[in-house]
Amino acid sequence: MNIKILAASAAILALAACGGNEPAGDIVVDNEALNAAGEADPGNMSLMTADPAGMPANGQEYSTMAAASDMYEIESSRLAIEKSQNDEIKELARMIVADxxxxxxxxxxxxxxxQPPIEVAPAMNPEQQANMEALRSAADQFDQTYLQQQVSAHQKALAMVQAYAASGEVEPLKQHAANVSGPIQKHLERAQELAQQAPQ
Structure with a gap:
């Protein structure tokens, strides 16, 4: 895949994930628009690092972003297992925690x-910390808030790992990114299904 197109795709998916609080639907990518974006400014690589969900600049950044994503998914889903009254949401949350x-x-x-080894120190970024606070205080809106957050977070994570799997420079981390893209896609699709079923 053309790296410019992939970088633009990651940025577009990330921006789509940030918009609004409504559950996201199926992701539709306009390939012509992506081609135009790449041709308009082929030397501009800022798309890859300007947004936290874009393409990581290096192996350390990938490790930091992936570890933060995992930590947020685990902690938010443990909260869902504890607080949700919906068995399907609890099932999704258990799958997310395990994966x-x-x-x-x-x-x-x-x-x-x-080479050299990279340290992994999981820590949530400010957005993820804010999401956790919102989730803890969601009360009657817990299920809807959890699902909306999961859709957004998994869209960002999927864009990030797919981008790094295609063009990252650290081979073991590229393989990790490729391996986790399948489970992330599965979580995203299931969260979207449940979000569409949830009462608004």
Whole structure:
């Protein structure tokens, strides 16, 4: 895949994920628009780093972003297991916890095999911390808030890992990104399904 198109796609998906509080629908990518964006400014790589959900600039940034994403997904989903009264949401949350715990373990292994090794220190970014606070105070709107956050977070994570899998420079981390894209896609699709079913 053309790297310019992939970078633009990651940025567009990230921007779409940030918009509004309504549950996101299926992602539609306008390839002609992406081609035009790449041709309009082929030397502009700021798309890859301007947004936190864009393409990581290097292996350390990928490790930091992936670890933060995992940590937020695990903590928010543990809260959903505790607070949600919806069995399907709890099932999704349990799957997310298990898959992202595995992702973190695999990330640490991959980062350790990088040359030189990269340290992984999971810590949520300010947006993720704010989402956790919103989730803790959601009360009657907990399920809707959780699902909306999961759709947005997984759109951003998917764009990020797909971009790094295609053009990252640290081979073990590229493989990690490729491996986790499938589970992230699965979580996204299921969260979208449940969000569409949830009462507004």
């Amino acid at each position: 992202h715990e595995k992702s973190t373990a695999d990330l640490k292994d991959a980062a350790g095999r990088a």
